[in-house]
Amino acid sequence: MLRGLEEGPDLRANRHVIQRIEQLGKSARDSDPAEDSPIPEAPQIGKPVIPEAAGEIADEPPKQERRAQAEAFEELRTQVLACTKCPHLVAFRHSVVFGVGNPTAELMFVGEAPGADEDMQGEPFVGRAGELLTRIIETMGFQRSGVYIANVLKCRPDIPPGTPGNRQPTPAEMQTCLPYLRQQIELIQPKVMVALGGTAMRGLFGKVEPMKDMRGRWHSFGSIPVMATFHPSYLLRNQALSEKRKVWEDMLQVLERLGRPINERQKNYFLTR
Ligand code: SF4
Numbered sequence: 001m002l003r004g005l006e007e008g009p010d011l012r013a014n015r016h017v018i019q020r021i022e023q024l025g026k027s028a029r030d031s032d033p034a035e036d037s038p039i040p041e042a043p044q045i046g047k048p049v050i051p052e053a054a055g056e057i058a059d060e061p062p063k064q065e066r067r068a069q070a071e072a073f074e075e076l077r078t079q080v081l082a083c084t085k086c087p088h089l090v091a092f093r094h095s096v097v098f099g100v101g102n103p104t105a106e107l108m109f110v111g112e113a114p115g116a117d118e119d120m121q122g123e124p125f126v127g128r129a130g131e132l133l134t135r136i137i138e139t140m141g142f143q144r145s146g147v148y149i150a151n152v153l154k155c156r157p158d159i160p161p162g163t164p165g166n167r168q169p170t171p172a173e174m175q176t177c178l179p180y181l182r183q184q185i186e187l188i189q190p191k192v193m194v195a196l197g198g199t200a201m202r203g204l205f206g207k208v209e210p211m212k213d214m215r216g217r218w219h220s221f222g223s224i225p226v227m228a229t230f231h232p233s234y235l236l237r238n239q240a241l242s243e244k245r246k247v248w249e250d251m252l253q254v255l256e257r258l259g260r261p262i263n264e265r266q267k268n269y270f271l272t273r
Pocket of ligand 1: 090154
């Protein structure tokens with residue numbers, strides 16, 4: 001089941017982890033894999049596993065440095081909230097969705113663009129997909145407020161009046177807005193990033209490969225390792241246990257890269273019989 005993840009040079013260093021997970025999987029196949037699911041069949045999700053160190057930051061920077069970083073972050077936020085670089089999006093948006101979470105987080109999640117809910121609330125990843133992302137974060141042992149969550153595009157892509165749903169941002173829109181995300185990343189300096197979905201990968205790297213080929217592998221944004229995984233909304237559309245396990249395996253790689261503890265329940269989520 002994990003064979004696909006073993007392919008490719010980027011995963012060789014993690015092979016021992018994958019082997020450990022497979023061994024654990026064999027012993028777990030007598031139990032119901034969906035019982036403790038962090039990624040549910042519906043919006044309701046099982047109780048998260050939160051280790052003792054949840055949400056803590058291992059290497060706190062000195063106080064002065066933190067203050068300077070916080071000020072720079074606020075300056076950037078002020079600048080972005082007033083941005084008018086994309087007139088068609090400025091005319092359509094209710095709010096600029098800058099980002100949310102801990103500006104000194106070791107883990108950062110990056111999505112594509114705000115949808116209708118995010119535009120109204122001014123916060124990324126709210127609504128059903130946001131709930132699912134929050135539960136995944138909590139199941140990894142973090143608090144949502146302990147990581148940082150942002151999108152490549154800070155304003156909701158416009159759609160014709162009266163049209164339901166959202167549209168994907170164009171490459172040009174993402175290119176225009178990308179410098180803000182770059183500045184956020186430079187200030188936060190996360191140890192690891194997670195790119196949520198193919199559009200986010202396109203915005204970050206210009207990559208247009210299918211997600212099935214990009215996910216489960218490490219990519220590099222400058223010096224920062226980036227794990228590509230499916231967008232939570234994909235998991236809401238596709239309830240297959242195998243797809244949930246793929247995302248969870250990606251998150252196990254992230255935890256391993258961060259040196260975070262992984263308990264037995266976490267290792268065994270979504271293992272198929
Ligand atoms: S999408 Fe980005 S660049 Fe465009 S107006 Fe919004 S904040 Fe500015």
